[in-house]
Amino acid sequence: xxxxxxxxxxxxxxxxxxxxxxxxxxxxxxxxxxxxxxxxxxxxxxxxxxxxxxxxxxxxxxxxxxxxxxxxxxxxxxxxxxxxxxxxxxxxxxxxxxxxxxxxxxxxxxxxxxxxxxxxxxxxxxxxxxxxxxxxxxxxxxxxxxxxxxxxxxxxxxxxxxxxxxxxxxxxxxxxxxxxxxxxxxxxxxxxxxxxxxxxxxxxxxxxxxxxxxxxxxxxxxxxxxxxxxxxxxxxxxxxxxxxxxxxxxxxxxxxxxxxxxxxxxxxxxxxxxxxxxxxxxxxxxxxxxxxxxxxxxxxxxxxxxxxxxxxxxxxxxxxxxxxxxxxxxxxxxxxxxxxxxxxxxxxxxxxxxxxxxxxxxxxxx
Amino acid sequence: xxxxxxxxxxxxxxxxxxxxxxxxxxxxxxxxxxxxxxxxxxxxxxxxxxxxxxxxxxxxxxxxxxxxxxxxxxxxxxxxxxxxxxxxxxxxxxxxxxxxxxxxxxxxxxxxxxxxxxxxxxxxxxxxxxxxxxxxxxxxxxxxxxxxxxxxxxxxxxxxxxxxxxxxxxxxxxxxxxxxxxxxxxxxxxxxxxxxxxxxxxxxxxxxxxxxxxxxxxxxxxxxxxxxxxxxxxxxxxxxxxxxxxxxxxxxxxxxxxxxxxxxxxxxxxxxxxxxxxxxxxxxxxxxxxxxx
Numbered sequence: 001x002x003x004x005x006x007x008x009x010x011x012x013x014x015x016x017x018x019x020x021x022x023x024x025x026x027x028x029x030x031x032x033x034x035x036x037x038x039x040x041x042x043x044x045x046x047x048x049x050x051x052x053x054x055x056x057x058x059x060x061x062x063x064x065x066x067x068x069x070x071x072x073x074x075x076x077x078x079x080x081x082x083x084x085x086x087x088x089x090x091x092x093x094x095x096x097x098x099x100x101x102x103x104x105x106x107x108x109x110x111x112x113x114x115x116x117x118x119x120x121x122x123x124x125x126x127x128x129x130x131x132x133x134x135x136x137x138x139x140x141x142x143x144x145x146x147x148x149x150x151x152x153x154x155x156x157x158x159x160x161x162x163x164x165x166x167x168x169x170x171x172x173x174x175x176x177x178x179x180x181x182x183x184x185x186x187x188x189x190x191x192x193x194x195x196x197x198x199x200x201x202x203x204x205x206x207x208x209x210x211x212x213x214x215x216x217x218x219x220x221x222x223x224x225x226x227x228x229x230x231x232x233x234x235x236x237x238x239x240x241x242x243x244x245x246x247x248x249x250x251x252x253x254x255x256x257x258x259x260x261x262x263x264x265x266x267x268x269x270x271x272x273x274x275x276x277x278x279x280x281x282x283x284x285x286x287x288x289x290x291x292x293x294x295x296x297x298x299x300x301x302x303x304x305x306x307x308x309x310x311x312x313x314x315x316x317x318x319x320x321x322x323x324x325x326x327x328x329x330x331x332x333x334x335x336x337x338x339x340x341x342x343x344x345x346x347x348x349x350x351x352x353x354x355x356x357x358x359x360x361x362x363x364x365x366x
Numbered sequence: 367x368x369x370x371x372x373x374x375x376x377x378x379x380x381x382x383x384x385x386x387x388x389x390x391x392x393x394x395x396x397x398x399x400x401x402x403x404x405x406x407x408x409x410x411x412x413x414x415x416x417x418x419x420x421x422x423x424x425x426x427x428x429x430x431x432x433x434x435x436x437x438x439x440x441x442x443x444x445x446x447x448x449x450x451x452x453x454x455x456x457x458x459x460x461x462x463x464x465x466x467x468x469x470x471x472x473x474x475x476x477x478x479x480x481x482x483x484x485x486x487x488x489x490x491x492x493x494x495x496x497x498x499x500x501x502x503x504x505x506x507x508x509x510x511x512x513x514x515x516x517x518x519x520x521x522x523x524x525x526x527x528x529x530x531x532x533x534x535x536x537x538x539x540x541x542x543x544x545x546x547x548x549x550x551x552x553x554x555x556x557x558x559x560x561x562x563x564x565x566x567x568x569x570x571x572x573x574x575x576x577x578x579x580x581x582x583x584x585x586x587x588x589x590x591x592x593x594x595x596x597x598x599x600x601x602x603x604x605x606x607x608x609x610x611x612x613x614x615x616x617x618x619x620x621x622x623x624x625x626x627x628x629x630x631x632x633x634x635x636x637x638x639x640x641x642x643x644x645x646x647x648x649x650x651x652x653x654x655x656x657x658x659x
Contacts, residue, residue, distance in 0.1 A: 054552050075558040083657070087549035090656035091571040100567075101557035135654035153557075 002064055002078065002156040002189055004028040004051070009060035011046050011213075020046050022213045024060070028191065033183050035200040036193045038210035038236070044193045047210075048159050051191065052081050064156075077157075080150035084162040086142045088134040088149075094121075095130040098148045113152075120148040123185075124178065140171040144178070151182065158190040164199065176202060197237055201225070209233050231362040234283050234355055240319065243289075243329035245282045246359065249275045254282050254351075259325015263301035265352045271366055272356055280365070281357040286319070288350040289331035291339075299348040306347055308339045322347070416627035423623050438628035448629055450603050451610035456636065458520055458588045458606060462527045466584040469532060471577060474539025475565055479551065489540075492533035500530060504597055511598055518600045526598070527588050535580055542576040543569065547657045571652075578647035585640055589633060607633045 004027070011021040021043040028034050036044035049055040051062060053074035062069045069077055080101075088097050098117045102108045108116070121127045124144040134142055143163060150158055160179070164172045180203050183190055194200055200207050201221045209216045209224060209232075217224055217233045228234035234242045247254040252269055255261035264272065272280065290296070296303055306322035306329075318338045320331045322345070331347055339345050356365045412426050420435040442448040476482075477489060507526060508517075516522035546569050554564045570577075588595070592608040599605055602613070611629045614622040 052552075052556060054555070074552075074555050079556060081553070081556050083549050083553060085547060085549050085657035087547065087553035088656050089550060089554070089568055090653050091568075100554070100559075104558040104563065134656055149553075149557075 001030045003030055003066070004157065004189065005061075005063040005066075006047070006051075007061045007063065009047070009050065009062065010058045011043070011050060011055065012058045018213075019058070020213050021050070024215060026208060026215065026218065028189055030189055031187045032189045033203060033205045034189070034191050035204040035207045036191065036210060037195060037197060037200045037207060038216075040195065042210040043213040044195075044208075044210050045161055048081075048161055048191060048193050051077075051157075052079055052159050053077050078155050079157045079159060080153045080155035081159040082143075082146045082150050082161065082163045084165055086134070086146045086166075088142060088145055090134050093131050093133055094126060094137070094145050094148075097134070097145055098152050101149065101153050116152045116154075117148075120151040123151065123182075124148050139167055140175065143167060143171075143175060147179070147182065151186070156188060158186075158188055160190060160192040162194055163192075165194070165196070172199075179203065197239065201237075209236060211236075227364075228355065229364055231281060231283065231357045231364075234357070234364070238285055240286050240330045240332070242283045242285050242355070245284075245327060245329075247280055247282050248278065249280050250277055254280065256282075256327055258327045259323070260304060260327045262304060262349045262351055264354075268352065268354070268356070275356075275358075275365065279359045281359050281362070283355040283357060284329075284349055284351070285353070286330045286332035288353040289329065289333070290348045290350060291320070291331065291333040291337035291345060295348045295350070296346055299350065302349045302351050303346050304349060306345055308341050308343050308345055311339055311341055313338055320345070320347075413627045413630050416624055417631045418628075419624050421624075422621075426623060426627075438624045439632070442625055442628055442632070446614075446625065447603055447605070447610060448607075448625075451605050451607045452633070454520065454604060455589055455606040455608075455633070458524050458527070459585045459636075461520075461524050462531075462588050463581050463585040465524075466528045466531050466535070467577060467581050469528065470535045470539050470580055471570070471573075473532065473536040474543050474573075475569065477536065477540040478543035478546075479548075479569075489537070492537060496533045500594065504593065507594070508597055517598060518604055520604070523595060523598050524588075526594060527591070528584075531584055531587065535583070539573070539576060539580065542573050546572050546653065549657050572656075574647045575649060575652065578644040582637075582640060582644055586637055589637060 006024050006026040006028075009021060009024040010019050012019045024043075024047060026034075036047060038044050046055060050057050053069070053072065057070050064077065089100065092100065095117055098120060099113050102113045102116065117130070118127070121130055124147060126141065126144055126148060129137060129141060129145075134145065137145065143166070146163065163179070164175050167175060176199060179192075183203070192199070192203070204221055206218060207221055207224050208218045211232050216236075217229045219227070224233060225237050228237065231244065235244065245254070245256045245260055247256040247260065249264070249272055252266075253261055253263050290299075304324045306324040308320050308322055309328075310321040312319040312321075313335065316335055318333050318335050320333055320337075320339060322329055322331060333347075357363065358365055408428070409426075412428050415428065415430060416423060416426060417438055418434045418436070420433040420437065423429075477485065511517045511519075511522050514522065550568050550572075551564050554568045559567065588606060590608065591606075592612065595606045595609045596612070599609065602610070605613075607629065611626050611633075614626040614629070
C-alpha cells in the first residue's frame, strides 16, 4: 500500500536556464491508475524518473506514505518500472531477465523465484519463451517480458514510461487490455506516461495533463474531456481536436467576423455576461457540430452555411473539413450525412456544449 | 516479321553486356585479392621455408630446393638464449594483456557512465598525448628508466607498453560502452543492483567483443615491438624475442638466417592460439533485442 505525494516539485537540468518541471503538486492514492499525458518535452517522463529516483529532485518533496523519499536510492523505493525501450538484458534469457530483480535482493528462495516467474509468465503468455533470449522475441513479446519483470517484483508502485509506443496498432490494443487486467489484478498504484490520449482515456482512473513543465489539469478522463479548465486541455484531449474561434460576443451571438455567427443559448449567456462586446475564444468539439435535418430544425439560430473542403468516410461516421467564409472547422457527422468536397452544406453548432475561454488567460469561463 | 527477329537479338546483346560487366567487376575484385594475398603470404612463405633449411642460407629467398630439417628449432633452444627470450616475451605480453584489459575496461566504463570533474579535459588530453610518437619519447623513457634504476627490468618495459596503450584504447572502449543503452543500467538499478553488479552482470557481458580485441592487441604489441625493448633491456638474457632474433642477423658477416626464421615462426604460435581462443567472442549482435527506440 503506497500513498504518494508530490509537493512543490521542481526540476532543472544542469546547464539549463529553465525549469523542466515547475511546482508539481499531486497526490496519488493507493491502487490508483494515474496517467501523465502531454506533448513531447512537457516534463512527464522527467517527473516519472524523479519518482523512480533516476533523476534528482531540484526542489520540493516526494513523499511515499508520508516519508520523504528524495534521497532514497531507486532500489529502496519499492518501485518497478517498465521502460519505453523495454531495457531487457540482452545477455540473459527471459527467465533470468524476470528473475534478476528477485535474485539480487536475496530475500527469495530459488523455488519461490521460479514460482513467481512461472506465474508471471503464465499471466502474460510467456511460458513457452522462458529460455529464449530477447533477440529471439517479437516486439510484443519483449514488451510483455518487460511487464513480467515488473510483475514478479510485487512492487508497491509501477511506473510505465510510454510502454506501448514501440508496438504496432493492433498489438497496442492487445497490450492495453493486458495492462488494464494487470492493474485490476494487482491493485497496486500505477503511474503511466504516454502521449497517446486513447491509452489514457481507456485505462486511467485519473489523468494528469501537463504542458511546459506544469500541470494543466488533473481529473478523470470524463472531467478532462467535458470540463477542460483551459484552452490547452480542451485542444489536447479529443481527436480530431476541438475547433477554436477567436470571436466577439454581442447581443447573444458570437461572431468571428470571418463567416461564423451563431447564437449562444440563454443558459450559457449568464456566465458570459462580463464578456459582452469583448473578445472571447469559442471552442466546440467536432461531434457537437451536426448536419442532420432534425438538428438543423432544432437549432435555427446556430446554423452555419459552409462548404466542404475535404471529407473522410470512416464507416460509422464522416469527418467533414469545412470552411465558412474564412473560418475553418472540422465536423464529425453521421455517415449518412456524407458530403463530397466542394458541396455546400448547412451545419448546426450545438452551442449549449460549446466551451468559452478568456483570450488573455486562456482559462475557461464558467 | 523484322521486329520479332530483332527483339531477341537485342535482348541477347544486353544480356552479354551485363555478363561482361559482371565478369570484369569480379575479375578486378579477385585480382586485388590475389595481389594482396601475394604481398602478405610471400614473406611468410620465405620465412617458413627458410626455417626448415638444413644449411645456413645467406639471404631471404624463396627456394623450395634443398633438404628439410627440424634441427634449427632444436638449435634455438639448445645453443642460443631463445628459450629465455621466449619466456621473457610471454611474461611481458601476458602481464601487459591482463593489466591493460583491466585498466582500459574500467576506465572506458567510468568515462562512459559517470560524470566527474575533468572528464572532458582528460579525454582530450588522451588524444593529445596519443599524437606524440613513441620514437619521440624514447630518450625520455631511457632517462626515466635510468633515474628509477629500471633499465633492464621487465616491470618498466611492461608499464611503458601498458601506458602507451591506455589512451587510445580507453577511447575505443568508452565508445563501445556508450553503445550499451543506459536504460539497462537504470533498469538494473531499479531491480536492486549496485554499481559493481551493474558493471559485472549487465554491461560487461555486452562488451566482450571489444575486450577480446583489446586483449589481442595488448598481447601482440610486446611481441611485435623491437625499438622499446632494444633500448630498455640491456643484458642479452633479458631480451624479448624481437630483440633477440635481431642478434641472429645483425652481424653482416655471419647471418644466421635459418635460426632467425625458425624463431620467427615459433613466436607466431601463441598469437595464433590466442586469436583462435578469442574468436568465439568476436560476435556481433550481442545487444540485439535488449532495447528499442
